Amino acid sequence: MTFKASATPGDAHSIAEVAGNGQTGTVGKPLPDSIKVRVTDTYGNGVPGFTVQFEVTQGGGTIGGVESRTVTTNSLGEAAVEWTLGTTAGDNNNVLRAVASGLNGSPVVFTASARADSAYKLLTVSGNEQSGPAGSTLPEPLKVRVEDVYGNPVAGYPVHFEVKEGGGNLAGYQSRDILTDVSGVAQVVWTLGPEPGVNNNMVDASASRNGQPLLGSPITFVASATVGNPAKLVYLSGQNQTGVVGNPLPEPLKVKVTDELGNGIPDFPVTFTVKAGGGTLENGQTTVTVNTTAAGVAEAHLTLGQQAGQNNNVVDASAEYEGQPLEGSPYTFYASARSSNAAKMQIAGGNGQTGTVGEPLAQALAVKVLDADGNPVSGHPVRFEVVDGGGNFDGETVKVSLSDNGGIARAVLTLGTAAGDSNNVVRASSTDGAHPLQGSPLVFWANARPGKADSAHCVVSADPETLPADGQSRSTITVVVKDKYGNAIPGHAVVLIVSGSGNQVEQPLTTTDAEGKVTGSVASTRAEEKWVTARDVTDAIDLRAGTRVTFTPLGASKIALHAGNAQTANIGTVLPQPLQVKVSDQYDNGIEGYSVTFAVVQGGGT
Structure with a gap:
């Protein structure tokens, strides 16, 4: 006879890790392997149906979307969950524990490392x-x-x-x-x-x-x-010139202060010193210190001494930084002085011209240099200097020009930016080395006229700016036309341009006056805000400047149906459209804020 018996596990005694500890995964994503524990009795048999609590305690991860989840062991006594890591990367920075109350080995602690997700x-x-x-x-x-x-x-x-x-x-x-x-x-x-x-x-x-x-x-x-620190003194121009004794050289002596890479050093002192020849620099001095321009350039103008000779005039240009001379300092300039038989000078052309502000004159200012017998003298220096009006010669206020074979020395004047009659003045002078030439100095003058109308500098204004839309009241529109330098432009024809409708525009009857002004006017029967601009017809330029003029309605004079009449609807219901009337003045301009009374007179509606 055979006896059979079944053995079931005893009471739960222990909980232990099965799998899933020490993994590495990607932030915000589930670990590749499940977290698994096993509950056993005292003999190591798996205990099914036992409750295990899984809890995330560090790292911000989740178990199926929540921080804590209860799982019942299966037939093998195992309980498992899927662990999604938190969003912060780090080594062993995610911690989960499995808790089975009263059992040996509880809680079981799992750790995991989180690596960063893909580059974003x-x-x-x-x-x-x-x-x-x-x-x-x-x-x-x-x-x-x-x-x-x-x-x-x-x-x-x-x-x-x-x-x-x-x-x-x-x-x-x-x-x-x-x-x-x-x-x-x-x-x-x-x-x-x-x-x-x-x-x-x-x-x-x-x-x-x-x-x-x-x-x-x-x-x-x-x-x-x-720019780096000052490092070098570099020659630019003015070497080995020849001029007339006692007269300025045609070109200035120029050097440049640079850093190691050749970038100009601005506002740096350079000293020019006459070393031989008896010449002078600016203001009759033999030594001058000049600060460099924004480009690092320093220049000085040499007036030769009284003795003729080859390279007999010598000037040193020097500069130092922190007590040490720059590389290339001093630089030595040489110039030769010769005598001249020039005796007199006279204006040969270019005087009394009229040009446009800021623009070169059409003709060069011309001076003729002659000897005592009236023969032209070539190669003689004439100094042209701007004395009034703000003009320039290629950006400079002084220019030295040598006379050509016909004895003519020339300089092209760019007018200053202010318009006016005879307001640009240039003085031309020269010497024989000891005394001024006969006729020196000569004075040139020029008239400067305004340039083209510049929209940015023109003005359009209205007076009054608000008025009734009665077709009679007029706003005076004043237009001031100016060039880009702010000079008033006389003699220009202007037309007004007014937006909106119902306008009665009175165009200017004259051209702009000496102040660049011209006036017109506008009236309207249409109540609205209007934008008034102008066009310079002479220069064919639309002015960006403008002004607003507001025409207001007159008093209420009539009322008329506007919308909502003759509708059909079910009894006792609201009509689909509101009843609307329009209150207006005599020109059909709507009147805002006027009180209107609606009253039911038939049908019993409300």
Whole structure:
């Protein structure tokens, strides 16, 4: 006889880890393997139907979308869950525990590491809008950061840096591909180009994924290149000239102060000193100190001494920085002086011209240099100087010209910017080396007329600006026409342009007066705001300037049906459209704010 018996597990005694601990996964995503524990009796048999509590205690992850979940063991005594990591990357920064109250081994603790998700965006870290000397390496590298969608740094990701403007380089290259470090940061050293300027150097940093740029890519870095320290004194022009004794040389002596890369140093002192020949510089001085221009240029004008000779006039130009002479300092200029038989000078043309403000005159100012017998003298210097009106000779107020074979010395005057009669004055002078020539100085004058009408400087105004729309009341429109320098332009024909309808425009009957003014007027029967502008017919220019004129309705004079009449609807219901009337003045302009009483007179409606 055979006896059979079934053995069931005893009471739950212990809980232990089965699988899933120490995994690494991607932030915000489930781990590849489930988290699994086993509940057993004292003999190691699995206990089914036992409740196990799984809880996320660190890292912000979830178990099936929640932080805590209760699971009952299966027939093998096992309980398992899927663990989704939190959104912060880190080593062992996600913690979950399995709790079975009263059992040995409870709680069972699981840890997991979270790595960053795919690259999503590119951010600036530092290095933008720096400045440094042209050609130098900026003090801070350019830094960008690659992050996933949760803001975690993405390490080992390629970022492309490329010089776009300015001629600089990235550690010797025009472009470089740099991998991000553990902080998600890619950085590169930037050396500026050779030219100074504000934000004139540019580098782009870009990154992409699957052929598409990351959010924020490309990032543009800009930098300004400044001039370096003064390093060199460089010759520009004026060497080895020949002039007449006692007269200024035709061209100034010019040098340039630069940094090591040749960029001009502005506002830097350069000293010019007469070393031989007995000549003089500005204001009769033998030594002058001149500050360089914005381009780093310094110049001085030499009037030769009284002795004729080859290279017998000598001038040194010198400059120093922090007590040491610049490279190339001093630079020595030589000039030769010769005698001249010039005795007199006279105006040969160009006087009394009329031109346009800010523009060169049509004819050069001309002076004829003669000897005592009236023969023309060539190669003799004549000094032209602007004394009134603000004009210039190629940007300078003084020009020295040598007479040609016909004895004529010429200078082209660009008029000043103020209009007027005989308001531009130039003085021409010369000597024989000891005394002024007969006739010296000569005085030239010129008239300056306004330029073309400039819309930005013209004015259109109205008086009054608000008036009734009665067709009789008129707003006076004044137009002032000026050129780009603000000079009033007389004698121009102007027409008014008025928006809207119902207008009665009285156009100007005359041209602009000496102040550039002309007037017209407008009346209207249409109540509305109108925009009034003008056109300069003479120069065919529409003026951007304008003014608003508001015409207001007259008193209420009539009422008329407007909408809602003869509708049909069911008894006791509201009509689909409201009843509307229009209150207007005699010209059908609507009257706002007028009280209207509606009253039911038949049918019993409300």
